Amino acid sequence: xxxxxxxxxxxLKEYDPExxxxxxxxILQGARICSDELKISKTAVFLSENTPGQIVLANGxxxxxxxxxxxxxxxNVVLDTFEKYNEWENLIxxxxxxxxxxxxxxxxxxxxxxxxxxxxxxxxxxxxxxxNTGDYSDEELFRITRANNQLPAxxxxxxxxxxxxxxEGIGAYRLEGIPNSGIDTAARNLFLNRKHTGWLVVLxxxxxxxxxxxxIDEIGTFIEKCRIKNRVNEDNLSKSSVxxxxxxxxxxxxxxxxxxxxxxxxxxMDRKQVYVLWSDDTDSNSxxxxxxxxxxxxxxxxxxxxxxxxxxxxxxxTDIPSLEKVLIGCSELTGCRIGRSSCFTNIFQLRTYxxxxxxxxxxxxxxxxxVDFSDITLPYIYSLIMDYSLTDILHPSLAVLSKYDAxxxxxxxxxxxxxxxNERNYSEVSxxxxxxxxxxxxxxxxxxxxxxxxxxxxxxxxxxxxSFRLKNEM
Numbered sequence: 483x484x485x486x487x488x489x490x491x492x493x494l495k496e497y498d499p500e501x502x503x504x505x506x507x508x509i510l511q512g513a514r515i516c517s518d519e520l521k522i523s524k525t526a527v528f529l530s531e532n533t534p535g536q537i538v539l540a541n542g543x544x545x546x547x548x549x550x551x552x553x554x555x556x557x558n559v560v561l562d563t564f565e566k567y568n569e570w571e572n573l574i575x576x577x578x579x580x581x582x583x584x585x586x587x588x589x590x591x592x593x594x595x596x597x598x599x600x601x602x603x604x605x606x607x608x609x610x611x612x613x614n615t616g617d618y619s620d621e622e623l624f625r626i627t628r629a630n631n632q633l634p635a636x637x638x639x640x641x642x643x644x645x646x647x648x649x650e651g652i653g654a655y656r657l658e659g660i661p662n663s664g665i666d667t668a669a670r671n672l673f674l675n676r677k678h679t680g681w682l683v684v685l686x687x688x689x690x691x692x693x694x695x696x697x698i699d700e701i702g703t704f705i706e707k708c709r710i711k712n713r714v715n716e717d718n719l720s721k722s723s724v725x726x727x728x729x730x731x732x733x734x735x736x737x738x739x740x741x742x743x744x745x746x747x748x749x750x751m752d753r754k755q756v757y758v759l760w761s762d763d764t765d766s767n768s769x770x771x772x773x774x775x776x777x778x779x780x781x782x783x784x785x786x787x788x789x790x791x792x793x794x795x796x797x798x799x800t801d802i803p804s805l806e807k808v809l810i811g812c813s814e815l816t817g818c819r820i821g822r823s824s825c826f827t828n829i830f831q832l833r834t835y836x837x838x839x840x841x842x843x844x845x846x847x848x849x850x851x852x853v854d855f856s857d858i859t860l861p862y863i864y865s866l867i868m869d870y871s872l873t874d875i876l877h878p879s880l881a882v883l884s885k886y887d888a889x890x891x892x893x894x895x896x897x898x899x900x901x902x903x904n905e906r907n908y909s910e911v912s913x914x915x916x917x918x919x920x921x922x923x924x925x926x927x928x929x930x931x932x933x934x935x936x937x938x939x940x941x942x943x944x945x946x947x948x949s950f951r952l953k954n955e956m
Contacts (some may be wrong), residue, residue: 488693497548588612604721654699670702713777761818879933
């Protein structure tokens, strides 16, 4: 494991170090005692006696001066530090090969870094906790945290307000502005397949050193490797997991869900809406869609559900016309179809609105456009009837009239259809068929003779109208 001058400064704290570190990156792989023949290496720390009773450790422009009469004593402390971290790294690597849990990583880390660890997903739900709360004065904070399985509400808001809490590749950092904690808090953003999946949070009863912050970053790297090794589904850890629980009808605590959503600025009475992007081609560019949506806004939630992309939006946080332009662009790129639900406020009814948006996307047949569920409700109902009917449910009049028209060149089938579609309005039907009213009357009498049906009977009229619609959908 590569160390930094900051980490060595931590190991040498009992020697009253004077620190002048400019770079401080984790690039060190060994230590050397200076001599005239020794070649300079960018990855080693060099020790020399500066003045009697003072030892200097140097790497590039970084320097640590410690008070000690014996250079070998300091040299051994440095070697022991390398050995401690290398043994830790080797042990964690062996455990990863055996597909260990995240809890096991924290358990092994606690032996050399005894702090309080929390691993939370991107919706602030805690998945793993390890450590001893006895070292901290605020026992109530830990009691509440453990009981609710999430950080206190005021902490959620403070964390979510910081820009860097979802950025990739920035290393570990201190969390600022958590009220009334009295505890120093450091965090490491966790990612999986370029998607933010939560945080490693570490608590300390004193301020963290720079070296400790760097070590927390290394712990986070191993947690990410653990998730890759164990083939973890990133959607279950993303901030959208709070909604995935509702969509997939898992067990969840409504009060906890409301608090977690509140940390993102989502509240009970906000108008919400669902879009579903449906693609029949698994080899299309659909994998590009999540990135485009994330680049558009951090305020939307998106999850994969039954091989479709589900986008949940809050009207008070999202520019809907701009979002829909992005969605249309995704459809043009991938050929996917887009369904849209009606608006709603109760987030716990989300599954219903996801289902309606999925139906709209599936039945739309119109790429490069957004289709509302209300636009395809009747085609959907007809499809259900045709899919699940065990017998021919069409009104027998349709077959009788079709056969008669084919034999005699008449138009009785269309006459009855148009008569029903226009609510038995003789004048309007005559105009649409371009025939005289008396001709229409004759045709209707002939239809009655052939079919023995009565269009004036409400039930029979409904059956015939439904049959025409179903016939049209076949």
